Amino acid sequence: MILLVHMLFGAALGSAIPNPFLGGILAFLGHYFLDLFPHIEYSIDNIRSKKWQKAFPDILKVCLDFSLAIVMIFLFSKNQPIIYLGSLIAIIPDGLTIITSIFPKFLKRHNIVHTEKIHYLTKQKKFPLSVRILSQVLTGMLSIALLRYFNYFE
Numbered sequence: 001m002i003l004l005v006h007m008l009f010g011a012a013l014g015s016a017i018p019n020p021f022l023g024g025i026l027a028f029l030g031h032y033f034l035d036l037f038p039h040i041e042y043s044i045d046n047i048r049s050k051k052w053q054k055a056f057p058d059i060l061k062v063c064l065d066f067s068l069a070i071v072m073i074f075l076f077s078k079n080q081p082i083i084y085l086g087s088l089i090a091i092i093p094d095g096l097t098i099i100t101s102i103f104p105k106f107l108k109r110h111n112i113v114h115t116e117k118i119h120y121l122t123k124q125k126k127f128p129l130s131v132r133i134l135s136q137v138l139t140g141m142l143s144i145a146l147l148r149y150f151n152y153f154e
């Protein structure tokens with residue numbers, strides 16, 4: 001899934017679970033849980049293939065995605081550090097995969113599990129585009145609802 005959805009979900013877990021250690025572990029594992037659902041992703045092929053001159057639009061997409069998540073968390077939460085921590089921990093698996101694509105020997109096994117096994121339903125391409133978009137929209141909306149609930153109605 002895109003960073004925005006992962007970060008909103010991580011932020012929701014960060015606000016729902018008062019224990020930072022447990023919240024951090026769940027935010028990390030929550031990434032893999034969300035990736036189980038069929039979804040679309042934007043291409044970061046140029047970053048993967050180290051075509052740095054062509055990679056600019058890819059890097060821009062990642063930065064916009066990340067910034068939008070930070071703005072939304074700022075708007076929808078009480079802005080405690082633990083909420084931002086949850087959102088950052090939630091994107092560590094994608095960070096590890098990017099490092100593996102630049103340095104192929106680094107965490108190779110993690111990369112196979114993350115991008116092949118966990119993304120199985122997405123890779124199969126059996127699900128129509130609408131389903132793969134809807135899965136992210138619904139997860140994003142649910143995360144915002146949880147974020148608001150745990151920040152304003154406790």
Ligand SMILES: [Zn+2]
Pocket residue numbers: 001031035093094114
């Ligand atoms: Zn992922």
